[in-house]
Amino acid sequence: MNLLSAGLPSTAIPLFAGLLDAPVGVAHYLVVGAILFTSGVVCMALKRNALGVLMGIELVLNGANVNFVAFSSPYLRGEGAASLGLDGQLIALFVILLAAAEAAVALAITLNFYNNHATVDIDQADDLKG
Amino acid sequence: MIASLLASAVPMSGLLAALPVAAVNWHSVLFLLFAAVACACAVAVVLADNVVRMAFYLVLSLAATAGLFFLAGAEFVGAMQLMIYVGGTLVLLVFGVMLTAQAPFVAIKTSTGDRVLAGMVGAALLAVLLQAAFRVEPWRRPAMAAVAAPAATPIGMALLGVRVDEPVSGAPPAAVRSGYLLPFEIVSVHLLVVLVGAAYLARAKRRRTPRAIDVAASSVGPVVTAREAARSSASALVSGGQR
């Protein structure tokens, strides 16, 4: 996890350095969520296979879920910080449901596309070119 | 909760105690483990070229994410993640992969330029997100230790419209958070609609002409010719085929 870009504050290093014995906070979860999200976005932008794009979508949604759960958790919070409480978990739940629905429909579309064009390469799907 | 359980019941505690880190926080260790798996597999999804491998990595990543949920105290959500997401959605995805994993489509490469650009954009996005993550001071360390408090019942009650968890902070003592009955109902209808729609979209269609895929399969070649074949077959299908 060498994601130390120039923009990270210097306090990140002692953060990770003492991770093994220091408790985990929301920020750590947010990092994970960020990584998942970014991976998903890059996957969406990069993959020419339609199913690859769908996977990217799943990753994005999961990254968001991780964030929501982190914000809802009462244990990860510092003092004085507000918590989403149960709302966060419920939102995450709904996201999962909607992701499932969306995946089903997207897959149906993809399969239709595959049946009509004999390919899953989305670069071939440029009929809406301006 | 689990961390404490694990921490207390692991027979390897002695082993662990022998490690130089004496008071190790098992919660953090497990977090690191699951987080590492999730991130690595997510990155692997991006880097892999074979779509089947991508699917596998994705499954692993989402499973690890479920573990993260458990660690954060949202065990119901974690369970749902495993059941619905991993067990349902990803299986569906794998089905799709299997259906379309013909030889030429298994590993479609993207140009290097696109990859560099995507990498840069991804890096920028990651930078922005990470920077935001570390901004807020209260997010860095927790205030209380993990306590086992099952969340299933409050979630279930909330879905029925009754909120039994703590009231809104800062609000008048009688103010509670709103219930989720309506969204619950909507989502159920939504799922029904999706079911019907997906079924319709994916139904078996009567074909008077052979499938374009079957015609194209006879002339398997580079991706370019397949594209042209697909184009011609598609137009023939549209003009000739009727539903």
Added chain:
Amino acid sequence: MDLASQLPMLLGLAWLAPLVSFVAILFFGPRMGHHGKNAAWVATAAIVTSLGLSLAAFGTWLTVHPVTAVSHDSHGAAVVGHAAESHDAHEPGADGHESHGTGADAGHGDHADHGGQHAAVVPVAYSGDWYTLYQGGSLRLSIGWYIDALTVMMFVVVTFIATCIHVYASGYMHDELHDVTDHEVHLSDGGHLHRPGRFPRFFQALSLFCFSMLGILIAGNLAMVFIFWELVGICSWFLIGFYFERKSASTAANKAFIVNRVGDFGMLIGLMALWGALGTLHFADSPAAGPAGQTSPGLFSLVRPAESGHALQVPDGMVKFANASEVSRIAVENASRPGDGANEIASRIRDWRSQGYGRWLLFIAGVGIFCGCVGKSAQFPLFVWLPDAMEGPTPVSALVHSATMVAAGVYLVGRFYPVLTPDVLLVIAVIGGITLFIAATIALVANDIKRVLAYSTVSQLGYMMLALGVGGWSAGLFHLVTHAFFKSLLFLCSGSVIHACHTNDMRKMGGLARVMPWTAGTMLVGCLAIIGAGIPFVIGLSGYYSKDAILAQALSYSQVNPSWSILFYAVAGGAFLTAFYMFRLWFMTFAGTPRDHHIADHAHESPNVMVVPLVALSVLAIVAGWTLPGGFGLANLLEQARPAGTAATMSDSFLFGNLTVPAEHLSHEGAIHVTATLTAFTTAAAGVLLAAMMYLWRIISPEMVASVFRPIYSFLANRWYFDELYNAIFVRPVFAVASLASGTDRGVIDRLIDGIAWSARQLAGFDAWIDRNLVDGLVNATATATWNAGLELKKLQTGRLRQYVMFIVIGTVALFVLASMLFRAALAS
């Protein structure tokens, strides 16, 4: 019905009858008979009606005011009556002579014995207004009448002559009953003008003229005179320019009108002087707009007030007007007590008058009115139009330019006589004398028969003006009447000759007495009348009496004003010249052998319709001057109309030194009368003798005389170069100004306008360029840019999903960075 209401009705109807004829012919002329032939009868019927009414009025007058022998010491006394009201008016004379009358039947014929003193006697005169056009304060413009013996007499004369001429013209103008080929009009293609006839139009204009002339005669105030003055002028213009396609005729008509207008300018000045200073233009008193019983004094009463025995004095209004500063000073001083102010002014007026205030104003008023007469009666220097007016048909010359219109000037001087001071009268006499002489000399050498008669008319008008100027009121007007008869006779005869010979040139005539006996005879009567032929002290033709009276008065005047005795010699010399040129005319035309046999062979007597008027007029030319045993005669009739106060001798000393205008009756006394008669007879005889020697017996050759006096001859033959002089002084400068104006208009103003238009067009072109290239260019460029931007932006939509995702991500990152920077700045502040 009393005279005061009967006369206005009769004469008013007589005045309006020709107007009815005018309107009828105006609207229905061409439809009156074949080619409008009956228009002549309509006009003649109208003028005969006028004649009948005038005679009726004359008769009515005579029954009430019979003409008695005017001895030197009795005059008819009468009263000024008003048509609307009846009231008593008493004007005590200076010597206690009484005149009175009642309203119902106006007073008449009281003979008072004045024992040699001719005190102020007011003539019988009826005045009133038919219609008031405008009344503001004391100022009143109205259509009204002033009827005295003079008016009635003039009405008869004018209508009679007009009747004769209407009848004559109905025969003379028969050429106009069919299409006319006018040989004197040359068209651009060389041919002669061919036009339809204009018979009804002639009588339409003639009727309008009669209406206008009678309007002048009956007018009761100067404004009405002026209106009809102008009307007569325009009728003259119509008639002179009857053959208007001829350039000479249309030019002559314009000349007549314009020259008349020059005179009218002076007349307007005179009118303004009277109006401004006196506030009234009426001749006689009229009922004032105010409490009943008051009268607003007319001009005659203002200038010759009854209180001073009708002697001429500067009226109060003019004195105050001339001394206006003093008057206003007094008024301002007594502003709070206006009664006192008026009293003081009234008491001071006499002093001011004796100091001479207002004399200039009265002089100007008189000379101004006379200027109009100079124009109308063709006096020097405005006589140049009358000879050219012969371009009109001969009946027009006869009626308008010999008997009536030109007489209007003399008539106005006669009517306005009470207001004229001795200085004004001297001006009139001198102008008349000059005119007399110039015209007579030109007539000596003229060869066109009508020209001779025209200049003769001018000369005779000079006679009349001179007569009036030297104090011969009765003599001048007497000559006016007799001249009307014999001059119209002469013109009609000349028309007859021209009709027969188809030429005006006397040099081509000769010996026509044999073929045209009636014309020759009547013309001889006319010639004798004009020279004043007669047996001295016994009997004579009409001209004898009137010429005699003029000579006598001129002699009387020159005796009391020795420095002005030239006037008498002018009259005497004029009589000689008149006799000469008139008989030159007669001998050249009728006597001797024909000079052009072609003409002589074709000459014939005129038809009866033309001869009868000649005879009628010649009868009148013979008898008009006679006084019947009972006293009925023209002279005595005129005496009834003599204005109050003019019978006395007038003397004054203003501009021209001491002037005395002797009373007219003094010229009837022995010595002067005898001298005058003998002078008249000898000069006339000498003139006839010389003419006979030169043109009948051929003892002296006219050509030799002409060659001996070549410079004088050519000077006279060129009419004293008056036309050339006026052309150089007036016409050329006007043309120069006109060409300057037109040059300015074309060169400057038109250039300016064209320049503005040109620059506007240039500006428009520039604007168009801007609009096309800049504005449209801008719009088109915007459109093109938008289109191109769209084309470029279209490329964004590649249809490629991955690209869209990339854009979403980049956009999100950018937005977040931007937002975080903003928040950072906000939080930092």
